[in-house]
Amino acid sequence: MAFFGPALVLLTVFLFIPMILTLIFSFTDYFALSPSLTHFTGLGNYISIFKDEMFLKAFINTVKFVIIIVPLQGGGALALALLINRVTYCKKYFKVAFFVPVVMSLAVVSTLWMQIYSPEGILNTLLGKIGIDPQPFIYGADQALPSIAIMSSWQGMGYQMIIFLGGLQAINPGLYEAAEMDHASAWKKFKDITLPELKPLCVFVFITITIGAFKMIVQPMVMTGGGPSHSTYTLVYDIYETGTVNWEIGLASTMAIVFIAFIVVLTVIQTILTRDKEDKEEKK
């Protein structure tokens, strides 16, 4: 019992109380510069954020980002893991090389990629060599969000790669040997052995990438400031702007609560959709 006492107190002070306060604030017009004038406003904040064009735009942007990044990062991580699993030389080197971006701070990675994406930067110079006109990347409203998604998946991929690699190595080699006896093709082996064996991991990776992607804020904050024309303005960015720049803690709390509710619902749906058939039967 005693061992979790300190942890409990710290969690209460820094996690549970703030969570409860956020819930309470979400029903008030709490304003950071004049906390003494706070009133309860009932569901007023909830109604107003759903009418707020910026909030809805931020929501759509975030969903778009998730839709781009989940297959990109998850698929990329799996591909990397399969490749590394096959190479026989310099395995450690590749593992480290692909994992390094994960260790770097997102702010650093963002600054680095600003150089790569800059109008006269590395990427545009390379494109110029093969005869493609310079692209605006993060400075164009159409390309900014995909550009950030590509960068983010590059940054985060290494982490999921390690998870997949662990999964791959845990697969019983006997299964592959048996498949070889039956002259199964490489694709068949992947489809019928590797993927089913990795399925629990895939679910985990899928959910963690989704939740991480929904929380995206650092990249647009450093690279685009939510622009151009709000194309990279995300939910968490909106919460930050509302709460700290415009001092409207009440409204920001409401956004946070709606955000949490959305994530919880989404995670539950994902879990149900990806649940194994056997699980379902057991439940029955």
Add this chain to the structure above:
Amino acid sequence: MKKAVFLAAVLSAAVTISGCTEKAPEPGSIAGFDEGEKYIEMWTYTIEDTPEGEACKESVESFNEAFDGKYFAHVQFIPRNDNGGGYADKINASVISGDLPDVIAVDGPNISAYAANGIIQPLAELTDEEKGVYLESIIDQGTVDGKLYALGAMESSVGLYYNKDILAQAGIDIPDAARPWTWTEFSEILEKLKPIMEEKNGYPIDMTFPVGETSIYLYAPFIWSNGGDLVSPDGLTADGYFNSDSNLEAFEYFKMLADKGYMSKTPIEQLFESGRAAFKIDGAWEVNIIYESYPDINLGVAPYIVGDNWDGEKYAPSGSWAYAATTNTNDLEASTELIKWISGTDSSMLLFEKYKSLPSTYEAYEKIKEFSEDENYKALYVQLRDYGHPRPKTPVYPQVSTVFQQTIEDVALSGMDAREELDKSVERINAKLSRYNRNNE
């Protein structure tokens, strides 16, 4: 077992809570703070060991010497980040916890919001003579509803910089400060420069619309010099101001600059500094950057361009960080004394010497030889002295600043409809203002 849980809980609670409150220190606990002196705590936003921070520290030290036995000021450095976080977050948190010090640094446009919400209070009475030493723009910036809340130790402005060599090559003469180029004249000049700059793989003007406070600071003169404004004089509505017809013209002018290729739609680094742009609009700090790092550029400062119907109104950007006394201060007299000192001529001159920021008092400009000898510094001073216009005074300034940048970007770069975007912007600003209008009812 239960006892152990309880003990651990109490211990960690004690650790957590004790970190949160700050008490005024006892005399003798800080070097130089003696018995009988009044303690003044001051917060500023710089990093201690930067030229700006050092200047601040020296000013406070000289204050302590001058008022030895009477006051003792102690400055705490709370660095801010580019987005205005860090320092601002600390102020917000302290408003909630009631831990504000006596004196805080406030960025010029936040003075209204801080005053409207009772975070800062008007300074103790200054005589007309005392007020007269400051540039009009400093007093303007610090005044809310006729009361003086804040005084700045530095000023800033924005210059229309030009490359003398390029303009000489194109045969373009610079007008004097009382008759700046109008938009129409300026676009003709840009048209003339375009082929020349294309040869250099550049653009006639180096202009970007960066996120954050910079955009409104650099480009608000387009609004003011065309007879427009961003918010009403009382700062409580944007309707009829932000979306006025004259502002529409300004935003369409930006769009024209981008569409005709006078500026790059994507920001290219060091365009002007590498000699690939004839003009650049940037803060006063650019002069020092060019002098120190790009000596090959033959720099000139032209008067900032004006709308076609400009009639000599004030329109040039002004304003910077200032100091104000909080409502939490124990001694307004002492705080005012400190603010006067650190915004005075000596502190201003020290800041210029170390940091090259424009001073806040007339005397400082007379004493610093750059402002009489160097034509570029002189041009910036004259523009600031004669045409300095404070940023919009409204308690929702952060929202106005954000919306302004986004509207420029939407209209000029993303090709959205200007009228529609301006109306949307008004809605967004007024939504934030509803709080203040409700309180007034």
